[in-house]
Amino acid sequence: MKRLSLILTALILVTGCTKDIEYRGTDRGPIMVANSMNRAGDKAYVRVTRSRYFLDSGNPDYTLSDAAVTMTIGGSYHELNYGSRNRNYTSDCTVKPGSILQISAAHPDFGQVYACDTVPKAFSCTVDTAYQAFSMKGIAIDTMFYHGLDVGMIDSVCSFDFCLSSDTGRNEYFMIEFEPIRRFISIRGDTLDTICQYLSYRIATPTLYAIEMIDNESIGDFSELMDLLPVISNGINSFTFSDRHLSDTTHLVFELLMTPVDSTLHIIKSDIKAKYAIRSLSWAAYTYQMAARNFGNHNSPMSEPVTMWTNIQGDGTGVLGSYVEISDSLSLREF
Amino acid sequence: MKRKTVSLALVLLTVNAFGQKHTVSGYIWDKSSHETLIGATILDLPSGKGAITNEYGFYSLTLPDGPVELRTGYVGYSTTTLSFSLTADTVIDFGLQTIASLEEVTITGNRLELGVKGSQMSAVDIPIEQIKAVPAMFGEADVLKALQLLPGVQTGTEATAGIYVRGGAPDENLLLIDGVPVYNVNHMFGFFSVFNPDALKNVTLYKGSFPAHYCGRLSSVVDVRMKDGDMQNCHGNVSVGMVSSKFNFEGPIIRDKTSFNISARRTYSDIVLNAALKLNDRFKFSDMQDDMGMGYYFYDINIKLNHKFSDNDRLYASWYSGDDDIFFDYIESDGELRTKDKLDWKWGNMVGALRWNHICSPKLFMDASASYTRYRHKMGIDVIETDRITGTDNHAGVAMNSGIYDITLRTDMHWSPSAMHDTRFGAYYTHHRFNPDVITADMEGEFKESGDTILDSHINYGQNNIYADEVQFYAEDDISISHAIKADVGLSWSLFNVKGHTFNNLEPRLSMRFLLNDNLSMKAGYAYMSQYVHLLSNNTISLPTDLWVPSTDIIMPEHSHQIAAGAFYQIEGVADLSLEAYYKTEENLLEYKEGESMMNADDKWYDKVAIGRGWSYGVEFMIQRSIGRLNGWLSYTWSRTQRQFDREGMVLNAGNPFDAKYDRRHEFDITCNYSFSKRFDMSATWIYETGNCGTMYTQYYESDMPDKNVYVSEPELGCYGDRNNMRLNPTHRLDLGFNWHRQFSDRVRRTMSLSIYNAYNNRNPFLVYVYKDTQYDSQAKEYVETRTLRQLTLFPILPSLSYTVSF
Incomplete structure (x- = not known):
């Protein structure tokens, strides 16, 4: 009986409560990620990367530098050029309040994505x-x-x-x-x-x-x-x-x-x-930010997952958003 | 056949001297305790006509005048036969005796109307003794975990008590205790249910073909009946286990007139933890600490009183109360100030019912009741600062409350106009009060430690109470069309009014039996169900913060259609076999929209949910043996459950169908009990079930924006593919239970029980997560993050002991 109890105790102690397992579900594979958050008055830009497998380790750069990225800003069509310094596709055209933005990004390995957003109007x-x-x-x-x-x-x-x-x-x-x-x-x-x-x-x-x-x-x-x-x-x-x-x-x-x-x-x-x-x-910028917060709050194995919202159409994800900004500063010395 | 004498007086009442048919009516009960027996049969052997006792043990059988030979039956009890000449309406109460030859383990078995000869299908009755015999985690016998072993009932997360019936969600189960709904059936986040088997008499599960008197949920009804209390003798038991202790005591207050039954249980991990905290100074947070307490416990109390005013009138009062409590108290003194920090997180149910049974006539039985049920959740955080010189208190506190409160008035009539008809009709009215979420902050006094001056204030925010009214009318008739064909036809009409919107639904129900021979029948059934309340939850386990909310003008009531067909075969005296197939569709199911979650349920909660539909189909097989030294059941279920959300603005999974979270394709259960002798018996359960589904994001990307002005709070965002794109590993487990009995005297018996949960220590999945670890790569001279998929097993092999004294 004593031996039996010792064996039982050892079994419990040896038993780890976690174990590494293989993922045996489906994987959609890497997709294109287009992120573009444009401030009225600035030049429009898009960053194009690709997603990575959720068990991949390391910190490689996943920027897609060979994508064909175009943008329509207030009805005006532009081809965006990749800049290796900031890793963005940038336009020469500035974003105006109230204008409609449309982006399209195509890549030979990841297909094409597109999105639309309306820049908020100027406010006071x-x-x-x-x-x-x-x-x-x-x-x-x-x-x-x-x-x-x-x-x-x-x-x-x-x-x-x-x-x-x-x-x-x-x-x-x-x-x-x-x-x-x-x-x-x-x-x-x-x-x-x-x-x-x-x-x-x-x-x-x-x-x-x-x-x-x-x-x-x-x-x-x-x-x-x-x-x-x-x-x-x-x-x-x-x-x-x-x-x-x-x-x-x-x-x-x-x-x-x-x-x-x-x-x-x-x-x-x-x-x-x-x-x-x-x-x-813009609604897209707001919704994306709120969704990211929800994603973080519920990114727990005890919770049902919260799918990240995106307004990128096609086989990709990310966001096309915009905003109008008023900024200033106040010297504390004035007080 | 051994003839038994009728236990109680035979009373003859002449009602109609000129009629050619008369009615025999009365109660059937256990002879020793006078506990009424639900579902006992009474059969007139010459005519072959019979009746079944209702939930209160009452039967009514109308027969032609002349010689009758009545035989009563209830599995596990000896039969009683009585012959006489019927010339007038007659009242006969039968007292049945348990079969003497089965003293070791006598299991009262499946109700006959659920078996081969009854019209009801998709229903299972598990004797309480069998539930108690099922080996359980920590030795805590559990009703819902026993139900999980039945075909068509699937489990949630491992070791939790949630049930998913034929593809339905947990909120689609109507769980009744003495006919009153219980809204949260979980203790300890779902690891135990609120039903204490010691207090219960009978548990019946309906998975489909619902009788018309049940309504309000789509997928199942679990009708739990508490024991009325022994009318003859006082007896009880006390049990001490590793997690909880409990007692049950019942007996007459006035013999044959009034009885009581009281059961209570409580866990004591908090007592052990607090004793350890007080005995060991190492647990002190600071030198100024005066006292500290923390812990978790839950308790249940069941009380039932039963008073017999006359042969025609009975009054039942039943009450259940149970709470879970997590608490933390910390007191410290610093000079003249004494500060107390207090956290109290409590949730639980309270159910009360007052019920009047009246026999209006030998053919008409009335059950009228008034009941109250509430589930409430409360979390309070308080700081009390006391000036020890002046004795003044300053207080600041925040409390979060939510809950649902129902008051119901109900009348059910049971009318048996002839042997061909067994009719029920009735109505109920329920007033609901939903309290989705209210936060209260109270502050008064001046906090010296922080230097704050505070004016007295009382602040509430959250949502106002929502009131709703629900009414149901129903009628159903269990018709014996011929010897071979029997049909239970019913119709229910329900109304639900909330915030000026009224919904109503007409719900037809049908269940038919075709008797091929005395041991074989085919059955088919259909049920349309509506549900007006919804449970909002975003968790894989039951949390007390899950909220009940009503249907609105936007979120319409849920509906389901279910058809089922099956074959039932009885091997006389050996076992019952059943094979059923079902197909169920559900409309207006709720899920969160993509990107949404329910941090708090406000009055815009309906903006955050998507509405869709689901369907489920499957085949269920069961062999059940209810009597003898070896008893138990074997079941297998093959099923599939899918969901689809493709409405505009509410699209999930790109509008494509996806497997539901608890779609377990295969489920195989064996439960058996074997009595070796009067002194020793054992039980074993082995289950195998396909892993449940989960959604894992298999791709991720960095959320970092080139424009740093609009921040995304999460540095990493996931790309989900198909919803529920992975399955956890299958769960299989062997649980064992051993009971050693010893009779100390005629009245006192002790039982030592050993339970072994997960006896061969299989690592069953509780959840799966991505484990991230950062290690220094000396070659690359940088820290590198590695990721692995990790499965958490909550319960390895888990032996437990309990000791019970019965007297």
Whole structure:
């Protein structure tokens, strides 16, 4: 009996719970990947690569430099030339707001892909800035934006109040991007006021956490609020959202918090500028970004897979997207 | 044949002195406990006409006046024969005795109306004793895992209790406990089901040809009935296992009048873990830590009360409550401040029913009930900061809640106007409250540690409750057209109203039997089903966060048509054989659109799902032996299940059909129990099933954009080919169970049980993933990433012990 129990114990210990297996399913084989995200005012470009087998190792360059890539920009046909330096196919023509983009890429081994996108129209956005100083002990009671949020010791806040002009006749998608400094964002506006009193985000880079607050027990569209969760990439914070709850009078208020530590004072003295950009995204650019986030959130063996959205037609994938950008910077020294 | 005496009084009631036919009615029950027997038969031998007891043990048989010879039957029980001259309506209650010669293991068997002579097909009844005998993981006998061994029922992920019946999804199963739906049948993320076998009397699974009184789900009905409680004697059992302990106690409150049955079980991993945390300082997070607790447990409580007001009136009250709880508490003190962090993640069901049985006349039986069922999920995170000098508390907390709540009023009438007809009709009304997702934040006080000043606030966001109303009317008749032909014909009409939209469906049902000889019959059936509630899930296992949502004006109710045909053969006293083939189509099935997921279900959830259709077909074979020292069953299923989503704007897999996730082509199960003696018996189960499908992206690409201004959060994106493009390895496993019994006295018996799950330690797939490893390539002088496909096996060989004392 003792021997039997020893054998059983050994069996359990020796048994690894994982093992490497061979893939025996179907594989569609490598396909062409065309990525093109064009900013109005810049020259159009396309990067053409190919996909790799999911168990392939190493880091080879999969750029396809011998593809035939053409682009129609606002009805004007262009052949794009490959540049080995930036590995892109680039056009001489600039992208204009409201124009229609069409790309076609053909390769002898991977067939042909094509896609279409409409560049968003130009939009307007006013930005008001403000500054408020606090005592060194903490936040004044009347700074309602911060209630319930652990903001640490701050002595001043500079805020950026964006008033977006949204065309109610069509869906619009926006991205606001800031430098990675501790900051708040809150949204106030006519439409949102009826849905919620205020919404605040706190972002502490490099790690992110967010707290949403909505007053009055009012009920909003939670997915829309989730869209506002920032996307952190390369240390830069960006907020992507649709205009489903925005109106002409909607304000998006971002606030940069100055901490009383010496390093922050040094930044202010050094005339560091807070750079920001507001982008109006095409539907394809917005959808692709949201789909990528969903893909990442559910890329787990415990979840049903989320297929990556693409607007590339033919035997390929990727995205053709575009955006119009307004950008500026604010010197913190001005405060 | 050994003649048994009728156990209870024979009461003669004269109703109609001038009629040529009269009715014999009453209850059939277990003689020793007075527990009513569901599906027992009563047959008049001279005329060959018979009846079957309903869910409450009641029968009604109308016969011509004159001499009758009634014989009752229930597998595992001795038959009782009674002869008399019928001159008036007569009430007779029969008490049947278990067969004395089978003292070692007496298995009460398949209900006769589901076998050769009944009109019902695609239904299986598993005796509770057989479910308890099936070897189980951690020694925890499980109803749903026993059902997984039946033909046409497929398993989800390995070792989980989810059932996929004839290609249907888990939310297409109507799981009833005493006639009330249970919305989440899983404990421990699906590794155990909520049904505690100790509390149960009977489990019946319907896979098709559904009787008209069942509606609301497309693929199956699992009708679980709790024990009423022994009317004669108190008895029970206590069991201690490696994962949980449980007890069952039943008996009379007033003999022959009122009885109770109570069962409870609880796991105790949390108790063990917390004891370890308290005894060992190494688990301390910091020197300021005062206390810490964490763990997981689940519990179940089943209670049933049964009161007999008169021969014609009975009242049943049944209640089930069960929760799973994951918790974490951490308390630390720093000077004058004491801070408590608390996480409490809880989910579970509560089901309650009050039921009144009334015999309106010998031919008419009424079952009226009011019931409540709810499933709710709640996760709470709280921080409480206490100033130990002033005693003031500051509190900040966030809670996430979701759930579904139903209140139902129902009346079912069972009318037997003649021996040819066994009629049911009735109606029910259900008020649904869906609570898809609400998040609440509460804050009050001033947090000194962080320096924050907080005003009192109470904030809610998420979605408001959604209310819906559901009504069903039905009628069905089990008609004996001739000796050879019997048909169960039914029609159900259901209405569902939500947010001003009303749906209604007329659902015909038919099941026919052609008796070729006393031991062989052919059956065919058809059922049209509708389903108004949907479960949103994006996971391969059951998670408590999965949400029930109603049909809307965009997401229409799901529908299914199913036809089935089969042959049934009985080898008298040996075994029952069945061979069935089915074809089922389903409409308005839901899947997520490409690129979408359900991070949170808001009022736009319907924008994120695609609507499609599915079809399934297969052949099922089963041999079942329900009595004797050797009993069990053998089953084989060949089946195929496919889905297609090709509607505009809702295309999946390029609009092409694809195999459903749990399309397992072959499934072979053997379950057997053997009693060597009164002191020792053993059981074994061996299963083989084709691996389920999965979708693996076989190509990937870097998402990096040349334009760095629009970021894609994932550095690597996958290209999926065909949906469900790979199959996991087949699953096969041998489970063994050994029971040693010892009789201490006339009343006390102890049983030591050893279960061995996966006895030959096969590495069955739980999931498959891509494993990435980075190693330094000294020749290339760079780090190189390698990728392999890896299979995770969750449960290798798993022995477990339990000890039960019955008294």
